[in-house]
Amino acid sequence: MKIPLLVSTGILLVALLPCQECRALSKSPAPAPGALHQPDFFQQQQRQQQQQQTLPVLLRMGEEYFLRLGNLHKRPVGSFSSSSSSTSHLQPEASASNFFRAAVQQLQQLPERSLGNREDGEAEGEAVEREKRSEEPPISLDLTFHLLREVLEMARAEQLAQQAHSNRKLMEIIGK
Amino acid sequence: MPSAFQLQCHLVLIFLAASKGETRYLEVRDAGEDDPFLLLSEDLKRELSAGQIYRRSLRCIDMLSIEGQFTFTADQPQLHCATFFIGEPEELITIHYDFVNIDCHGGDFLKVFDGWILKGEKFPSSLDHPLTTSQRYVDFCESGNIQRTIRSSQNVAMIFFKIQVPGNGFTVTVKKSSNLFPCNVISQTPSGRFTMVIPHQHRNCSFSIIYPVVIKISDLILGHLNGLFLKKPSASCAGVGDFVELLGGAGLDPSKMFPLADLCHSFHGSAQMKIGCDNTVLRMVSSGKHINRVTFEYHQLDLQETETRKENSIEEFCFPSI
Numbered sequence: 001m002k003i004p005l006l007v008s009t010g011i012l013l014v015a016l017l018p019c020q021e022c023r024a025l026s027k028s029p030a031p032a033p034g035a036l037h038q039p040d041f042f043q044q045q046q047r048q049q050q051q052q053q054t055l056p057v058l059l060r061m062g063e064e065y066f067l068r069l070g071n072l073h074k075r076p077v078g079s080f081s082s083s084s085s086s087t088s089h090l091q092p093e094a095s096a097s098n099f100f101r102a103a104v105q106q107l108q109q110l111p112e113r114s115l116g117n118r119e120d121g122e123a124e125g126e127a128v129e130r131e132k133r134s135e136e137p138p139i140s141l142d143l144t145f146h147l148l149r150e151v152l153e154m155a156r157a158e159q160l161a162q163q164a165h166s167n168r169k170l171m172e173i174i175g176k
Numbered sequence: 177m178p179s180a181f182q183l184q185c186h187l188v189l190i191f192l193a194a195s196k197g198e199t200r201y202l203e204v205r206d207a208g209e210d211d212p213f214l215l216l217s218e219d220l221k222r223e224l225s226a227g228q229i230y231r232r233s234l235r236c237i238d239m240l241s242i243e244g245q246f247t248f249t250a251d252q253p254q255l256h257c258a259t260f261f262i263g264e265p266e267e268l269i270t271i272h273y274d275f276v277n278i279d280c281h282g283g284d285f286l287k288v289f290d291g292w293i294l295k296g297e298k299f300p301s302s303l304d305h306p307l308t309t310s311q312r313y314v315d316f317c318e319s320g321n322i323q324r325t326i327r328s329s330q331n332v333a334m335i336f337f338k339i340q341v342p343g344n345g346f347t348v349t350v351k352k353s354s355n356l357f358p359c360n361v362i363s364q365t366p367s368g369r370f371t372m373v374i375p376h377q378h379r380n381c382s383f384s385i386i387y388p389v390v391i392k393i394s395d396l397i398l399g400h401l402n403g404l405f406l407k408k409p410s411a412s413c414a415g416v417g418d419f420v421e422l423l424g425g426a427g428l429d430p431s432k433m434f435p436l437a438d439l440c441h442s443f444h445g446s447a448q449m450k451i452g453c454d455n456t457v458l459r460m461v462s463s464g465k466h467i468n469r470v471t472f473e474y475h476q477l478d479l480q481e482t483e484t485r486k487e488n489s490i491e492e493f494c495f496p497s498i
C-alpha cells in the first residue's frame with residue numbers, strides 16, 4: 001500500500017515541479033538580436049535560463065535543415081547576379097545561401113525579444129543591458145569547413161586572376 | 177703596437193656582435209622576388225597604378241584575399257552575413273569604412289572581428305590573443321565615428337553585418353600591411369612552407385591549415401645557443417618552457433583541439449606526420465627567454481596516401497574528412 005502511494009507521490013512531484021527543460025518546449029523566447037550561432041552554452045553557466053532553453057532548439061533545427069538542404073543546387077534569387085564566378089563555384093554558395101535562408105526562416109518564427117525593456121532608472125537599466133550584452137554569446141557563423149574551403153578557393157582564384165591581370169598590364173606597359 | 181691591438185679588438189668585437197646578433201633570423205629577399213614593380217621606373221609605376229584599385233560588390237557570404245574597395249548593398253533584408261578576410265602569413269589586414277548606411281537603431285549592425293570565429297570557435301584562441309573576446313569585436317554602431325580604420329592582429333579578420341532595409345549597405349577599403357614576425361596564421365592554401373620565429377617574446381603562436389595534411393618539420397630550434405652552454409635534453413616535454421605541439425581537430429579553436437605530438441628538443445632533420453583532421457595546427461609555446469624557430473612544410477593529404485605508410489611517419493590521426 002505504501003509503495004504505490006510513494007510511487008504516485010513521486011510521479012505527482014515530477015509532473016508538478018517547475019522544470020526548466022520542459023518549459024523550453026512550450027515557450028521559446030527569441031535569441032539575442034544578431035546572434036547567428038550560439039556556442040556551447042553548457043560551458044557558460046552564467047547564461048540566462050531563457051537563452052539556455054532556446055539554444056538546443058535552434059541548434060537542432062539548424063543542423064537538421066543543413067542536412068536536408070546541403071545538397072540543393074538551386075540558385076538563390078538575386079544574390080549572385082553580379083558574380084563573375086563560374087557556375088560550379090556558385091553551387092556551394094547556393095548551398096550556403098540556402099542554409100542561411102532556412103536558418104533565417106527558423107529564427108524569424110521565434111518571437112522577437114524586445115530591446116527596449118528597461119528597469120526603473122535609466123542608468124541602472126543601461127548597466128544591466130551592458131552586462132547582458134557582455135554575457136551574450138559572441139556573434140559567430142555556422143559554416144562548415146567544406147564551405148569555408150570553397151569560399152577560400154574562390155578567393156584564391158580571384159587573387160590569381162587579379163595577379164594575372166596586373167602581369168598582363170605590366171607586360172603591355174613594358175612592351176610600349 | 178696600439179693600432180694593431182685596437183684593430184684586433186675591433187675585429188673581436190665585430191665577430192662577437194655578429195655571432196650574437198638577432199638579424200640572422202631575418203630573411204632578406206631580393207628586390208624583384210616578390211614585387212617586380214620595384215624594378216620599374218617611377219613613370220611606369222605611376223602609369224601602372226593609375227586606376228589600379230580593385231573594386232567589386234560583396235556577397236552575403238564572401239571571402240576576400242586581395243586589396244581593394246568592396247561594396248555591399250542589400251537588395252533584400254540580409255540578416256546573417258559575413259565576409260572573411262585572409263592575407264599571406266606575413267600580412268595584416270586593415271579595414272577602413274568608406275561609407276556606411278545602416279540603421280543601427282533599427283537593429284542593423286556592422287562588426288569587425290579580429291580573427292575568425294566559426295561555430296563559436298575563435299582563431300586565434302582566447303589563450304593566444306592579446307585582447308578579450310569582447311574587445312576583438314569592433315562595432316560600427318558603437319564606435320564608428322571614432323574608429324573608422326581597424327587593423328587585425330594576424331592575417332585573418334572578418335566582418336559580420338545585418339541590414340534589414342533594402343538599399344542600405346556599406347563600402348569598405350581593404351589594405352594589407354606587413355608583419356615582421358607573424359604569430360597566428362591561417363594558411364590560404366593546403367600546401368606550403370613556413371618558418372615561424374618567436375624572438376624573445378612570451379607568447380604562443382599557432383599556424384592553422386584547414387585541410388587534412390602531411391606536415392614535415394625540417395628544422396626546430398628551441399632556445400638560443402649562448403657560448404658553450406647547451407640545454408641537457410630531458411626525457412619529456414614536461415617542465416620544459418618552450419616547445420612545439422601539433423594539434424588536430426574539427427574546429428577552428430586550437431585550445432579545443434587534440435594534441436597529437438610534442439616537440440621540445442631542437443633538431444635538424446625531418447619529422448613527418450599525416451593528420452587527417454579538418455584542421456591541423458602547429459603551435460609554438462615560447463617563454464620569452466629564448467629565440468625559437470621552426471621550419472615546416474605541408475601538403476594536402478590524399479586518400480591514397482593513407483593507404484601507403486612511409487618511413488619517418490609517426491602515425492595517422494583523424495580520419496579523412498571526405
